[in-house]
Amino acid sequence: MILFTDHRTICATCGTQYPSDVALPELCPICDDERQYIGDNGQTWTSLATLAKDRAIRFSQVSDRLYDLRITPAFAIGQRAFLILSESGNVLWDCLPFLDEPTIAFIRSLGGLKAIAISHPHYYSLMAEWARVFECPVYIHQSDAVWVQNHTSAIAFWSGERKSLWDGMEIINTGGHFPGSCVLLQPDSSGQTNLLTGDTIYVARSRRLVTFMYSYPNLIPLPKKAIEQIRDRMAGVSFDRIYGAFEGMVIAENGRSVFDASVQRYLSIFE
Template sequence: MQHNKICSTCGTHYTEIPADGICTICKDDRQYLPEGGQKWTTPAELDKHHGVRISKVGENIYELVVIPKFAISQRALLVLSAEGNILWDCVPLLNEPAIEFIRSKGGLKAIAFSHPHYYSNMNDWAAAFDCPVYIHRSDQQWIVNHGPNIRLWSGEEEHLWEGIRIINIGGHFPGSSILHVPNLSALGTIFSGDTIHLSPSMRHLSVMYSYPNQIPLPRTEMKRIKKRFENIQFDALYGVYGYQNLTVGAREVLHESLERYLV
């Protein structure tokens, strides 16, 4: 592994700590520094004290989670397809059991991201599976490790295969995106990361500038995002955490949620 420092708050891997000693991701007002200040760890320490739990959460869908919880505690989602598998978002630990499991399912054809908070150790994942990493060009400034596998894309959509698309939504970050997979449910399934965020009640979806700092988006941006979803068909949604599996009526929940913002 090429990285030597990991931000303990967001899980981003660095080859060189920034000159001010502060994680570039965490000092932005969409994230935060913990009480007590910046803390760093190393890949060796992370591997020593943590593992990766892999669970099936749907047909041809597996989640990967670092245990015990570390940093943001997001999950990565492995989406299986006949023409090639996709890893949606990353977790900051890549170990041999995880590599072996993914290889047993056919490896990875691509890695794609919702937004910069989950870039973590994306270059290690890409090197292990010799695959491209798709990041929207609008979020290029947040890439702290420019590995050779990174593919910047522009515009509203990036078409992959079997009708699978990465769709730029914006909001949380300019490049915030969702992954749309048409054949996992009747109307299509979206993988959202933090681009849209499902509440514990499973009845409300939010779109915010900052979730941890509770900073809303302006009304004009909410209207734009609502319009952006008008032509995206889906009925199932998988978010960033393990409870965020909404497999019935997801589009209706999103529509009603965005309407509440605009009353």
């Protein structure tokens, strides 16, 4: 059951929810970091009750085992999350800063959630509420623990470079955008493998390249060492399609070749 209270604990710029029983910070630390920004109107807060007046979550079926979820009208950063259907338990990849009863009913009709896995702190959003409703853990890399604002016992921090889930799914810590930034591998029923990237590996508008940034809104690139780490962490990983964090960000084929060419092009800048 969603508690549509008027506690204004959600940052209106990034969508991160803060606990209602402690004083809010003067500025959202996630937005005050140089990878994000404080909104044009300064620090503002909203609530689930306010958002529920005119927001909903739209589902689009990408394949027989994959749905993308987006808030409409768009709110905060505007990212999408992905619902991965799997025989041993469904996974939500990344999270949204809103949740309502129709969404809960729809996900439960497909088997609920066994886990939530999140690519990086910009998408922590309403993870505590989602985890409470679906009674599942939230997998976050230990390197990004400092960015958690709404602590919950549902958070399962993990460390190292890889975390195996089930049915062939695997989370890979690439670093880069944040030290704990991750991507997720998902085999689909066609025999191909999807790479869900958040914005750790960012699908360019042409869909013929991916790029890698320290800050996307502030246009701060990653240094050579960080790109080499991403390359090395992805060594030997096979994937066909790439799904990024925003609508239209899909590389539908030859994803591994696009990734390799993009890394080479990026590193050539430093030569």
